[in-house]
Amino acid sequence: MAQDHDHTHGHRHDHAHGHAHSHRHHHHVDPDAGDRRVAAAVAVNLLLTLAQIVGGVISGSMALIADAIHNLSDAVSLVIAFGARKLSRKPRDKEMTFGYGRAEVVAALVNYVSLVVISVYLFAEGVSRLFNPPEIAGWTVVVIAGIALAVDLVTAALTYAMSKDSLNIRAAFLHNLADAATSVAVILGGAVILIWDWRLIDPILTIAISVYILWHALAEVRPVIRILMLGTPEDVQTDELSAAMAEVAGVESVHHVHLWQIDERRRSVEAHVVVAGTPAPVLAAIKRMLRERFDIGHSTLEVERPGQGCAEEDAPRPAV
Structure with a gap:
């Protein structure tokens, strides 16, 4: 039984695929410039956190200290993203044979889960304040929220393209x-509180924001979970891929097809291919088709002869 593991191509592919990817995304940010942007965003958020804590202690405003903790969560989410970016660029080794690309996917999951937690907390806080609207010093709140908004917009601008x-x-x-x-x-x-003294506006807005954050986080976390669950790429149907492989000249049939997304930029397929003639040119043709039509550069193909039966199906099953 012949096996073809596309390892030599794996190295070429990482390089070639990187080029293909940057052509598809014209806004591709240089990694070092990207790191500098994220580091600047972290620094800005940490400075704001420090300023708010000092201001909160001096003015005795609990709201200010609570907002400082909120901004600290921003800085932490950026630190997690920054660390994952660095780690994902490490070359593959004996322990991580696919490389460290999924570090970014794991970091995204951590940040989305924390967003869900924050939104649930905000919702609960909003509901409790509906029944007991707090005394709010309008001017203090407006000025501090204005500064926080400016910092958030600077941070968002730094990370938007990436x-x-x-x-x-x-x-x-x-x-x-x-x-x-x-x-x-x-x-x-x-x-609204300054003009009309309508204190219910605060909890109503809090609830609205919490629902908005939750909706966004749940929508964005789906593709992250799909990658971690070894799901197929969203733009490729397994049936369509199997049919395309079976249509290659020299291929009698294809089975045991597994297709998954390694990380955001790389996808992989393994399959058993029944070939009647010489396997080498047939395998080369399949690999070329996979690269050109489906953007799959990492493929592991196992060759079987007609009528031979699948080795995996013939193997004794382990006792459960």
């Missing part, structure tokens, strides 16, 4: 956008 190209950075970017939306709502709420 968020289109990375699940990981998009999670951190949404974290910031959620914070910016909170700040806008707080400013509106403070203004």
